[in-house]
Amino acid sequence: MASSLSYEMRSSARLFAKKAPRIQPMTAATMITKTIISISSAMRCPGLLGLKGYGKVYMSYFTVCQMLQGVALDFDGTIGRTMERQHSWFQYWAEQNNSSFDMSFEDFVPWYNELLTQPGGVQNVYDESGLPCDMNDRGHPVWPAYETFKTENPASFYPGMRKAIVDIAEAGRLTADPKRNRRLRMAINTSNTWRSIYPELAQEDVVGYFDSFVTHEVLEQYHGAEQPATLHKPSKVSLALILGLIDSEGAHTMHVGDTLNDLAASQKVVWLNPAHPETLITVGCAWGYEGRESLEKGLKGEAGTAHFNHIIDKPEELFPVVQQYLHE
Structure with a gap:
């Protein structure tokens, strides 16, 4: 590996070692490694270290950045198929609050999606259904009830x-x-x-x-x-x-x-x-x-x-x- 490193990289390592003669070998190696890792950041932040060309060295010898990471x-x-469970949840929550939610699943999907795109998100669904909910209050009874419902009704x-x-x-x-x-x-x-x-x-x-x-x-x-x-x-x-x-x-x-x-x-x-x-x-x-x-x-x-x-x-x-x- 070392023999295939570029001349610039090997020269930098030697220069680092000369400037840190009192550092134990393992510590020096670790610090050189950290320097190399820092060079990788220069690829995201050009000019960060003022070192030209080192990004290419890093890419060639330490990881292949063009691949999916x-x-x-x-x-x-x-x-998870959670839309079906959402429909069932609103039916259940309506029953728990002495109300009803009679919308079919076919009608529920576009209606639900439309309300989600509006300011307020899922809070709109509860408001339009006349069901109690406060999305900003984690102490509201809807939260523990919903968590329990999801746990008892896992989505496939x-x-x-x-x-x-x-x-x-x-x-x-x-x-x-x-x-x-x-x-x-x-x-x-x-x-x-x-x-x-x-x-x-x-x-x-x-x-x-x-x-x-x-x-x-x-x-x-x-x-x-x-x-x-x-x-x-x-x-x-x-x-x-x-x-x-x-x-x-x-x-x-x-x-x-x-x-x-x-x-x-x-x-x-x-x-x-x-x-x-x-x-x-x-x-x-x-x-x-x-x-x-x-x-x-x-x-x-x-x-x-x-x-x-x-x-x-x-x-x-x-x-x-x-x-x-x-x-x-």
């Missing part, structure tokens, strides 16, 4: 999703290829509690394929002035946390979701340097909450309209998309 998946409407996976997760994890393992010296990392990004989705992941035996998660328990640690509405997913902050947890660059991380909010959260995520936000690779799942027609419209912003990099119609199409980026 991580995949973050939404849960509701992407992995969309057909083909378990196989997609397994195939991605297996393909991301270390191989004989020396260019991939770190496995592909996978994460769950959801506003659900871990307590509520863990049984659903466990019943499909996929928990072990994921490296980390950002859930309600994590996000609530970042609420400002103890205000629950200050931060909630979809949020760029939740994805910034994901990037940190799986140690992946945004441009080489795939975010798989089913709503335009997921697309919005993937744009210009600030992780390390506010001057260099990172936009993730986006995959829209047309089988989820909003459907293909909505996802294809994209998201209008000051810089134009953002679109998903890929829109897929069934879980079986996810792995082939991931494969494209694993071998670039």
Whole structure:
């Protein structure tokens, strides 16, 4: 390995050793390693170290940045069939409050999605239904009731999703290829509690394929002035946390979701340097909450309209998309 390093890298190591003669060999080696790792940050923050060309050395000998590094998946409407459970929940909550919720599932889906896109989000659904709820008050009775309902009524996976997760994890393992010296990392990004989705992941035996998660328990640690509405997913902050947890660059991380909010959260995520936000690779799942027609419209912003990099119609199409980026 050392013999193949560039002349510049070997010269820098020798110069470092001369300037630190009293440092123990292992400590010096560790510090050189940290310097090399710091050089990687220069790729995100050009000119940070004032070292020209070292980004290429890092890419060539320490990791292959053009390959996919991580995949973050939404849960509701992407992995789990939770829309059906939402419909059942409102029927149940109406009964618990001596009311009724007679809307059919076919009518519920477009009605629910439309209300979600308006200011207030899911609070609108409760208000329009005349059902008690305060999304900003975690002490409201609706919260423990909903958590219990979800735990007692686990959502099934969309057909083909378990196989997609397994195939991605297996393909991301270390191989004989020396260019991939770190496995592909996978994460769950959801506003659900871990307590509520863990049984659903466990019943499909996929928990072990994921490296980390950002859930309600994590996000609530970042609420400002103890205000629950200050931060909630979809949020760029939740994805910034994901990037940190799986140690992946945004441009080489795939975010798989089913709503335009997921697309919005993937744009210009600030992780390390506010001057260099990172936009993730986006995959829209047309089988989820909003459907293909909505996802294809994209998201209008000051810089134009953002679109998903890929829109897929069934879980079986996810792995082939991931494969494209694993071998670039």
